Amino acid sequence: MDKLQIQGGAPLEGEVRISGAKNATLPILAGALLADDPVVVANVPHLKDVTTTVELLGRMGATVTIDERMRIEVDGSTVKECFAPYELVKTMRASILVLGPLIARFGRADISLPGGCAIGARPVNIHIAGLQAMGADITIEGGYIRARERCSRTRGHRPGELSDRHGRQNPGRRHG
Secondary structure (H helix, E strand, O other), X not given: OOOOOOXXXXXXXXXXXXXXXXXXXXXXXXXHHHOOOOEEEXXXXXXXXXXXXXXXXXXXXXXXXXXXXXXXXXXHHHXXXXXXXXXXXXXXXXXXXXHHHHHHHHOEEEEEOOOOOOOOOOOOHHHHHHHHXXXXXXXXXXXXXXXXXXXXXXXXXXXXXXXXXXXXXXXXXXXX
């Protein structure tokens, strides 16, 4: 189809509810792991990656509630596990986003190498390089990224060349 032609003549009116963006929601949900108090995210899109992220946070021990309007509350103060299993994150590339917050808050993380990306393989090396530059000790073993805090610089931020959208989001800073 080369064009879409609409004929009418009457003005359009009404209301349309626009949902939030997945690529904004996922880093915010991961970032909730850094907060000492519950974080509320509203206008969340009802998508598989969001559902998987909520399940991942819940499995880690975060208290997560969702209301009928897709308003999500995450309490990261209850997290007990710093582990993201393959069977849960295999379909979602954005699972890498919990790596930085877990290292910053708990000093450790074991995250399965992320899976599914509809536009093809995209490496996680930018995430790893950014976190290593801040002092994290990271190895990849058996399909898992194993990260440990090596020095206090992991809790800060050193700007660098980060070309991947999620890579710019991951090496963040925990304030507090």
